[in-house]
Amino acid sequence: DAGVIQSPRHEVTEMGQEVTLRCKPISGHNSLFWYRQTMMRGLELLIYFNNNVPIDDSGMPEDRFSAKMPNASFSTLKIQPSEPRDSAVYFCASSPRAGGGTQYFGPGTRLLVL
Amino acid sequence: AQSVAQPEDQVNVAEGNPLTVKCTYSVSGNPYLFWYVQYPNRGLQFLLKYITGDNLVKGSYGFEAEFNKSQTSFHLKKPSALVSDSALYFCAVRDFSANQAGTALIFGKGTTLSVSS
Numbered sequence: 653d654a655g656v657i658q659s660p661r662h663e664v665t666e667m668g669q670e671v672t673l674r675c676k677p678i679s680g681h682n683s684l685f686w687y688r689q690t691m692m693r694g695l696e697l698l699i700y701f702n703n704n705v706p707i708d709d710s711g712m713p714e715d716r717f718s719a720k721m722p723n724a725s726f727s728t729l730k731i732q733p734s735e736p737r738d739s740a741v742y743f744c745a746s747s748p749r750a751g752g753g754t755q756y757f758g759p760g761t762r763l764l765v766l
Numbered sequence: 767a768q769s770v771a772q773p774e775d776q777v778n779v780a781e782g783n784p785l786t787v788k789c790t791y792s793v794s795g796n797p798y799l800f801w802y803v804q805y806p807n808r809g810l811q812f813l814l815k816y817i818t819g820d821n822l823v824k825g826s827y828g829f830e831a832e833f834n835k836s837q838t839s840f841h842l843k844k845p846s847a848l849v850s851d852s853a854l855y856f857c858a859v860r861d862f863s864a865n866q867a868g869t870a871l872i873f874g875k876g877t878t879l880s881v882s883s
Contacts, residue, residue: 760808
């Protein structure tokens with residue numbers, strides 16, 4: 653199994669630009685999670701989906717952030733417009749229905765907003 | 767509210783010595799507990815979990831964790847540390863606060879383990 657796939661691995665952009673992060677979960681997993689990791693705030697859950705439906709988006713920092721999961725094999729996290737304080741590593745994770753809650757993480761996207 | 771705490775920001779041990787990384791939790795009901803490890807510039811890797819059964823859970827890379835209900839703890843242990851064990855370790859608890867189908871995890875702030883040669 654290829655594991656959770658994220659793209660791009662690195663992104664450098666300028667303030668005000670739109671950023672789209674992509675995630676392909678492990679095949680057969682029915683839950684998908686987006687996290688953000690920074691030195692200051694640690695690991696934060698942004699949003700998660702069960703069966704492609706958003707369940708809890710209370711961690712999304714503000715309206716500039718949006719996430720979609722159009723099908724079971726693809727999700728996007730979009731930031732528009734981006735700001736320097738959005739600079740972080742963004743992780744996607746997926747979880748199988750019968751895994752007891754075990755999540756499997758992707759390698760992350762390192763975002764730098766100048 | 768459900769929560770998990772890692773009281774130590776950093777743990778330093780010498781190679782070959784036993785190591786313990788501490789975790790305490792607060793949940794209503796039976797806890798589902800997890801340990802993850804993060805190496806530099808990598809994603810989190812699942813190490814082990816406790817759902818039910820034996821209080822001593824064995825996981826990857828020789829790690830184990832002991833579930834202690836009376837002390838609400840789930841400490842990560844290894845009998846003999848390796849330099850390659852140096853990494854950031856996260857404890858997590860499954861979040862059932864929304865509903866029983868919830869699969870979100872609540873993560874601790876992480877503990878940096880440094881193993882010296």
